[in-house]
Amino acid sequence: MKVLVLVYPGMTAQDMVGPITALSALPGYEVQFAWKQAGPVPTDSGLSVMATHAFAETWSEPDIFFTGGGGKPTMDLLADADTLAFVASRGARAQWVTSVCTGSLILGAAGLLQGYRAACHWAVGDALAAFGAIPAHERVVIDRNRATGGGVTAGLDFGLTLVGLLAGEPFARVVELMLEYAPAPPHGCGRPDLADPATVEAALSYFAQSSPGDAIGQAAARLA
Amino acid sequence: MKVLVLVYPGMTAQDMVGPITALSALPGYEVQFAWKQAGPVPTDSGLSVMATHAFAETWSEPDIFFTGGGGKPTMDLLADADTLAFVASRGARAQWVTSVCTGSLILGAAGLLQGYRAACHWAVGDALAAFGAIPAHERVVIDRNRATGGGVTAGLDFGLTLVGLLAGEPFARVVELMLEYAPAPPHGCGRPDLADPATVEAALSYFAQSSPGDAIGQAAARLA
Numbered sequence: 163m164k165v166l167v168l169v170y171p172g173m174t175a176q177d178m179v180g181p182i183t184a185l186s187a188l189p190g191y192e193v194q195f196a197w198k199q200a201g202p203v204p205t206d207s208g209l210s211v212m213a214t215h216a217f218a219e220t221w222s223e224p225d226i227f228f229t230g231g232g233g234k235p236t237m238d239l240l241a242d243a244d245t246l247a248f249v250a251s252r253g254a255r256a257q258w259v260t261s262v263c264t265g266s267l268i269l270g271a272a273g274l275l276q277g278y279r280a281a282c283h284w285a286v287g288d289a290l291a292a293f294g295a296i297p298a299h300e301r302v303v304i305d306r307n308r309a310t311g312g313g314v315t316a317g318l319d320f321g322l323t324l325v326g327l328l329a330g331e332p333f334a335r336v337v338e339l340m341l342e343y344a345p346a347p348p349h350g351c352g353r354p355d356l357a358d359p360a361t362v363e364a365a366l367s368y369f370a371q372s373s374p375g376d377a378i379g380q381a382a383a384r385l386a
Numbered sequence: 387m388k389v390l391v392l393v394y395p396g397m398t399a400q401d402m403v404g405p406i407t408a409l410s411a412l413p414g415y416e417v418q419f420a421w422k423q424a425g426p427v428p429t430d431s432g433l434s435v436m437a438t439h440a441f442a443e444t445w446s447e448p449d450i451f452f453t454g455g456g457g458k459p460t461m462d463l464l465a466d467a468d469t470l471a472f473v474a475s476r477g478a479r480a481q482w483v484t485s486v487c488t489g490s491l492i493l494g495a496a497g498l499l500q501g502y503r504a505a506c507h508w509a510v511g512d513a514l515a516a517f518g519a520i521p522a523h524e525r526v527v528i529d530r531n532r533a534t535g536g537g538v539t540a541g542l543d544f545g546l547t548l549v550g551l552l553a554g555e556p557f558a559r560v561v562e563l564m565l566e567y568a569p570a571p572p573h574g575c576g577r578p579d580l581a582d583p584a585t586v587e588a589a590l591s592y593f594a595q596s597s598p599g600d601a602i603g604q605a606a607a608r609l610a
Binding site: 178312318347349 | 487569573
């Protein structure tokens with residue numbers, strides 16, 4: 163089970179760590195972390211993670227290709243031709259093409275979601291339509307061999323769902339129990355329909371700082 | 387807000403990444419990742435993370451001291467005098483002494499939980515009593531300046547709870563919404579009381595491989 167993970171400066175570490183925590187329980191799990199060069203890559207939380215391989219040195223036909231998302235750094239990546247070419251090439255030959263959060267915008271900008279239902283972070287998910295995808299405001303979306311998760315913490319639901327599909331429900335139940343995934347969100351407002359208007363407004367203001375609309379519009383124009 | 391995080395080989399990456407994803411939203415957030423030497427540290431999922439500082443070079447009085455847990459590598463750490471001395475020294479002067487999952491065993495072995503209620507992973511939490519702690523099978527436990535979370539994914543609940551305590555509920559609600567923390571566990575069995583007996587048995591067998599009882603007993607004997 164060869165899992166190829168895109169890492170990039172400013173990415174949201176949680177988007178990736180939730181999924182690989184679940185997937186690493188799979189029998190035969192192997193993983194490569196890819197960026198333009200091997201070495202440390204800073205993430206959103208002050209944590210740097212190691213890219214193990216430069217793009218050209220990675221598996222050409224992984225079982226799973228995965229990318230997480232982020233804020234402004236992810237929007238910047240939508241204009242990065244080298245990275246999108248790598249994503250398109252590996253995505254075209256992977257058994258599973260997958261993402262969490264705004265990682266689906268990267269898949270979309272690489273042309274990998276045309277005609278597919280896909281999830282994204284709630285604040286920007288509708289923009290997936292610019293890439294020919296069908297936006298789905300769900301925690302985990304499986305459409306043929308595309309598996310996409312919602313925002314950030316949805317990576318846990320995504321990873322555990324994929325473990326169930328790949329290794330069966332009995333095994334996935336053991337993994338879910340080992341990860342003690344019986345969540346109890348302390349503030350009870352993790353979706354816009356659960357949150358008060360001031361909270362939603364504050365979150366939207368934060369996301370607007372990374373101007374996702376401009377980046378997505380330009381990426382969609384290049385793809386067309 | 388100086389957050390000092392212990393990192394060590396074989397640790398469970400998710401234990402740490404959930405909390406710092408929430409805490410990094412705090413105004414004035416700064417972070418150090420400490421191990422015996424600076425440089426890459428391998429984790430459970432194939433991901434290596436960067437230790438930014440050797441023990442002696444870290445803040446002596448952090449606002450938050452944090453450690454995550456793991457399986458066998460965490461049990462091995464309970465016999466590591468250098469690491470426990472570091473944990474004891476920073477814990478004694480931190481404003482908050484905190485952990486997720488079996489990280490509380492490390493705090494306990496360093497003598498930091500005597501007389502405190504504390505959480506841990508469900509499979510080994512009762513063993514905290516060996517260190518004079520009061521085991522609490524809860525998702526997040528706050529007792530004076532000790533804040534501890536349950537197993538692995540409880541780090542998200544832990545982090546968001548701490549953000550609420552440190553920066554107020556309105557801010558914490560925005561963070562919870564930005565992280566889209568409206569979980570939907572796909573298999574519905576993330577606690578032993580939610581799981582079928584075969585699933586519980588399989589998980590317990592897995593944990594037994596790291597012989598936590600022996601490691602904890604020996605660490606408690608050294609502490610006494």
